[in-house]
Amino acid sequence: MNSHRHKLVSLSPWTFIPTLYFAQGVPNTIINTVSVILYKRLGISNQEITFWTSLLNLPWVLKMLWAPFVDTNSTKRTWMLTMQLGMFACLGLIALSLQLPNFFVISLVIFAVAAFISATYDIATDGFYMLALSSEQQAFFVGFRSLFFRLAMLFGSGFLVFLTGKLEIYLNNIRLAWMATFGLVSILFVLLFIYHRLVLPEPDLDQPRQKNINQEISFGIIVKSYFKQAKIIAILAFILLYRLGEAMLVKLASLFLLDPIEEGGLGLSTDTVGLVYGTFGVISLISGGILGGLLISRYGLRKCLLPMALALNIPDIFYVYMAAVKPYLLLVYPLVALEQFGYGLGFTGFTVYLLYLCKGEYKTSHYAISTGLMALGLMLPGAISGAIQKSIGYTSFFILVCFFTIPGMISIFFIPLEE
Template sequence: MKHQFVSRLPWAFIPTLYFASGVPYVIINTVSVIFYKKLGISNAQIALWTSFLYLPWVIKMFWGPFVDIYSTKRTWILATQLTMFFCLGLLAFSLQLPNFFFISLGILTIGAFISATYDIATDGFYLLALTPEQQAFFVGIRSLFYRLAVIFGSGILVFLAGKLEVNLKNISLSWTIALGVSALILAMIFILHRFVLPFPESDVKRQTETQTAIPFLQIITSYFRQQKILAILAFILLYRFGEAMLLKIASLFLLDKPEVGGLGLSTSDLGLVYGTFGVISLIFGGILGGLAISKYGLKKCLWPMALAMNLPNIFYIYMAYHQPSLNLVYPLVSLEQFGYGFGFTAFSVYLMYISQDEYKTSHFAISTGIMALGMMLPGIISGYLQQLFGYPLFFILVCVLTIPGMISMLFIPLKEEKQV
């Protein structure tokens, strides 16, 4: 039976589509670090293995065409949502097993590939189900609900797990319940989408014959033939190098006991400090960064934004040496996250800047894949370096490793008159 396009208000599905995109991502890449720490896994092991979970987002551009060739975007969305519900349910259950670490890690790996595939389908559906005017209007809405999902995962979910830890006196059971809640929420979103997602006329199964005509090799080679491509690659890989190392270790530092150099925050405190107020600050930093670039241009904003992202890392050096009270940790972490959001805006806009030819969508996908690689590689080594040097010296190293990324900015192509 052929479905006709059913006109529905985008408000009925765009918020939940992108909320359902953010929840698995933050659980896989952020919350996993926290519950592994609470369950006694070492910092080196956590940073190493959870960093590899970025891999699907590094290489998702290579199986994106299959989402076009086989079935519709709507079907892909529903299938990946349902599969993610089962993944999160199995993840919750796996924490009750004696050999939970590698079992749960395997489930997270499968979930990462499903989540990356869901992102491909969702972005494609967004372009098919909405008119150009609606796409422009809802771009901010979808970003907002994705960020709300991050607050839910790294803030509310972690806070809930922390409260359960105190009441149940059982860490693994507390996290099983918290992750089970997230699975149930995805199940409810799946049921909702089963009824409210429209059937765009253009959302049809593509013919394989037409797909083979796509010049994939030409698209990839055209990307790497750009002017000053080595400088561009260095910039993408190095701009967030220090921040990428900090990202994996920050929550571990906040949780670790003072006798081993950490701040000794409870799980609930971490959910508020880092996952709620920190993420809210990051969102406002990103908004302000967008306003600044729209007013002054990328070229004028790039250096101030890079400094705003990297200089607040010194707050972690201060906290490692002085172990301040919780009242001071709140503003220091929030300021660091605000700077990160502000500085990351320039990075995102530059990726759009270099994706302006006939293959702009594919070029942007390649750039974001390389960006994910630039997050994965520093994360892999961050845990070992932290255990080798201790927290104070590690955070000093983080600050030093922000310098190569800023040096790369001297060589990237960027014209004042270019509009982004």
């Protein structure tokens, strides 16, 4: 058995890192982006869509609370495989639920379970990454982790939405088209489970950590040490407000593209939204993220953070223009792409600052707290965005979004940041 285990450990990370992080990105994209389009096409109101799908972020906000349980029970490998099977079941059940009269409530409950499974998979995968790879390999593959997660976004919000749009036309049945898509992704997770069951190494270090009596105390100490940082109020304001405008925009962007012109939207078809927002938009987002990393590595975070915040927020005005003018489709493509490119730049600066905050002996836990707060900063504005848009219309809503970007940019001048 040991020889078998060591043989597996010697496998190149190229055989499993791309697929592990692709499997991490697909559920995240489906739950946070594709679900919005699904419910819109099935006649749910913008207000209900934005509120309930925003609440699906809660497991990512709270995942640090059950991370110790994952750490002390079973192996990371077992957790990952179990969560992939769980995701297969959830996606299959969502597909079946779409034919029921009360599909909205039932599918939302299943999406919530899927979000919990996805967040748990994130914990196990990131832990496995550190146990299965050497320090040199971890440094080498860190960029590829992000790349394959982004490719999963492209697959989910681009290919799957485009495919569903074509199926809507071919089958002349919206529900059946979405059932087929979710069934397809469900099968994908069975294949991922089988593949990973065969190729994932079993590192000797991948063992449940021993529980000890100081564990709860240590968790309290970790949280206390995070909130004892210098200028913590400014740091919290920055984390919660930096993406305030974007958090509201991202929930309504695809709905705006789909809504008919008489309701203030652009009236695009499902497959066109898959191209405009899910394909060209995501490619632009990836490009912005790559450029952002290169700029920070060359000029440093202090010089780049404010320009990147401007790149994140200024393009929001494009949505004001599109809502007011209703431009031709050929102009919508570059406007959405430029907004997403700026989003990629701005999000890179934000991510690097969260890493900058991770100092001392609790780096991993501090980063988990920061990302949980980040998810909270996305969830709360997203939850109320639909109600605001419904009451004031798309043009006024996007103008308001532009004003909501200001507090986050102001907070940059108060946070601790040294080169």
